[in-house]
Amino acid sequence: MILCVDVGNTTTACGVFRRDGLPVRSFRFRTRTDLSAEELLLLLRGFFDLLEIPVRALKGVAFASVVPPLDGLWETVVRRWLVKEWVAVSPERVPLAVKLRRPEEVGADRLVNAYAAWRRWKRAAIVVDFGTATTFDCVSGRGEYLGGAIAPGLEAAAELLFQKTAKLPRIELTPPSEALGRDTVSAMRSGLIYGFAGLTEGLVARLAAEMGEDPLVVATGGLASLVAPHAPSIREVVPELILEGLFWLYGESLGEA
Known part of the structure; x- marks a missing residue:
């Protein structure tokens, strides 16, 4: 194993x-x-x-x-x-052509996510990773890493509301029952979950238009299951996508893939 x-x-x-x-x-x-x-x-x-x-x-x-x-x-x-x-696994080990102005700046985690999506579906994709940051990584149908976008993470945003305001509490991130919050906690949950869903939809639309392809949108990361149900553009949810990519890269490095 x-x-x-x-x-x-x-x-x-x-x-x-x-x-x-x-x-x-x-x-x-x-x-x-x-x-x-x-x-x-x-x-x-x-x-x-x-x-x-x-x-x-x-x-x-x-x-x-x-x-x-x-x-x-x-x-x-x-x-x-x-x-x-x-x-x-360093960025140099990931077999994707990196189409960035400064390729050395991209992290291995983002490249592995893009590689795993391309390896799994063999088509253009946008991987949205809901982690410490919310990252959007774009891979072309030819297996080229095109770049993407970086936004604040859901947990970081929730913690910032708690730290930077006098009356807002620290909350548990759970699915809201409705957009119209009837109290402070439900209003915060609505703003965070539905707000990040809206952020996702807006960025995916812009990225797809600039890619000039019809990318598959994939959600991953520990918080993907919270946002994905409210973002219609997301077609696949694979919370451990990066681990799949690491497994494939392990085999390739040893000549087993």
Whole structure:
């Protein structure tokens, strides 16, 4: 089995795949930069035990990160205690032609999302990742990464309302029952969820028009299920799309794909 790891600014997503690509289980936890190697190992072993995944069954790890201080820690833990096959996915490893003015600026996570969408559907796509930031990544039908857009994340926006206003509370992000909020909390939920749905629709329309293609719109990320039902342009919801991309890139790096 292969462990695929995506270290984000807020959350670390992990997925275990069989060698044939069938997903086994996935789990998420808060990204922390203060963990020791031993603490990270215990955290991972705890999830493996909970999900009844034998650590000895792991054969390799595919890793992507936007938190550089954690890269060395993860490699140390994996190589010392888990497996020897370690593939760190950098932007250079993603087989997409990058059509940007400054290609070095794009993060591996955005490229992996675009690659996974193109690999899965073999057509033009816009991947909307509802994570710490809300990112829109565009890939052409020829497998070219065209760029996209970056907007605030849903959780970040909710936290900003709490921090920057005197009377607005910190709320749990759950689906609103209606747009017309009848109290402060329901009004905040409506503004956030429906507001981000409107943001999504507006940006997707502009991006699709500039792409000059008919892209498939795919939602991913931990908060995708909150917004996607209210954004008609979204046709597919794959919360762990980046983990699929990491699995495929792992196989390609070892000549197995």
